[in-house]
Amino acid sequence: MSHNANLSDGFGSSNVNEYNEWEARVVQENRQLDVIMSELLISILNISGEARLMKDYFVENPMYGEENFRGRFRMQKPLFLRIVEAVTANDRYFQQRRLSPLQKCTGAMRVLAYGTLVDAHDEYLSMSVNVTRDALVKFVEGVISCFHEEYLRRPNQDDLARLLHVGEESGFPGMVSSIDCMHWEWKNCPTAWAGQYVGRSDKTTIILEVVASYDLWIWHTFFGTPSSFDDINVLQRSPLFDDVLAGQALKVSYTVNDRENHMAYYITDDIHPSWVAFVKLINSPQLRKHKLFVEHHEAARKDVD
Template sequence: MSHNENSSSSNEYSEWEAWVVQNNRQLDEIITKLLIEDHPPRARRRYCDQERKQGEACLVEDYLVDNPTYDQATFRRRFCMQRPLFFRIVTGVTANDLYFQQRHDTTGRQSLSPLHKCTTAMRVLAYGTSADAQDEYTRRSEIVTKDALIKFIEGVISCFGKKYLRRPNEADLARLLHVREERGFSGMMGSIDCMHWTWKNCPTAWAGQYAGRSGKPTIILAAVASYDLWICHAFFGTPGTCNDINILHLKERKTI
């Protein structure tokens, strides 16, 4: 092989090697760009100072002090109970669960008071709104409000379920009927009421029979409660026309 042929082969190899290096560099740039676009750098969580002490002070001044902004009737309408009953529930769930007891966290910051936690949960229950709907007033995040709501419900069941969430016995029925007779409602054990919950993911085939007054599929919760808020009966999920008469008839058929 001559000198010219060796020189030509060397030049061709160098050109091919340069072409490979250039293509690899372009491929690396494309892959790097795709990786950056598909997986952008995670932003640091922004701390939002909600001024929760201000929210707690506002709740206390509005409802829980000796001379609150809103009177007893407003409290009863907005929280679906009298103020003494609310304080009784707060005392019970606080003594039963460390979550509601006021302590200091790892940073030394004092946690929210039991009144603030229970009032936040009660507002969600009474108004039937989402957990973040009360954020601007109660100054609590959605996650914290959900935790307080779940803990509050569990605490109520644990503290008062054995007495107020059970079927009445003969002595209870005699007492309820006696109280009703003294008040002029002879033979009446309690009052029935219903609440409609919108069923967002209702199957299309069931939408017609679960259609509520608003035209949207709803699930109804029916309950019979005595004068002291003792729930004697509860039924959940009745389809069709959801009025008191139909629910009572359905309960009688199930009992038989």
């Protein structure tokens, strides 16, 4: 015999209905209480995570000073705060108060700075894996949206004139920047792709090609090429000289040994091919002038290194 049937025998159908309504109200109220307690607990954890972050880095006398901040975030604190302010104003995602903009941006920046998993800092910042992943994507999108017009572009005529002036002051008239390639380990490379991305080190890596100037401005990046390539044949895929081939390169004029030239060049190591666009390092210099050239060459290349 059912529970409701027993109640009906003792109390009547009206009492059974009242009991059912009371039971339903209790279940609903318990559910509401569970939601309130969960939100309260999350709020407490978020507040503690934000308070911990503020105490460690962002109060007037933080536990970790400017030097520690730069070492852990790979940038100065004023620059980081400028980025936080820009991406917060640009995207409502960072304006939502469940987590502070500093928590979200710090979580994203820690993943970028150390290349760690998204769950590596969840306890410290009181952020779940999903929130950290979303914050990372939104942070990268925000940086690109806010700063691409200024920092993700090729040099204009004024920039080129400044770069040529600095190059001439360094003893390299006509030099615009330094170029170099490096092999970057790809820890999470898909198994199906691993074979083509394994290089000399027997690790899955990709090639990163970069052009950087004296002020550490990165004018050109090209990455993703399998490590079975090298500094020479990666140029066959790189868009570095697309504007030159299309006849859209900026005009350059400089004089060396009383001869006027109209093609700018990059300084690079000895691995790159012997093209007019590259001034390479001299290996094992013997003559005094060659040694002097190597000294100036290495000093100018330290930016991209």
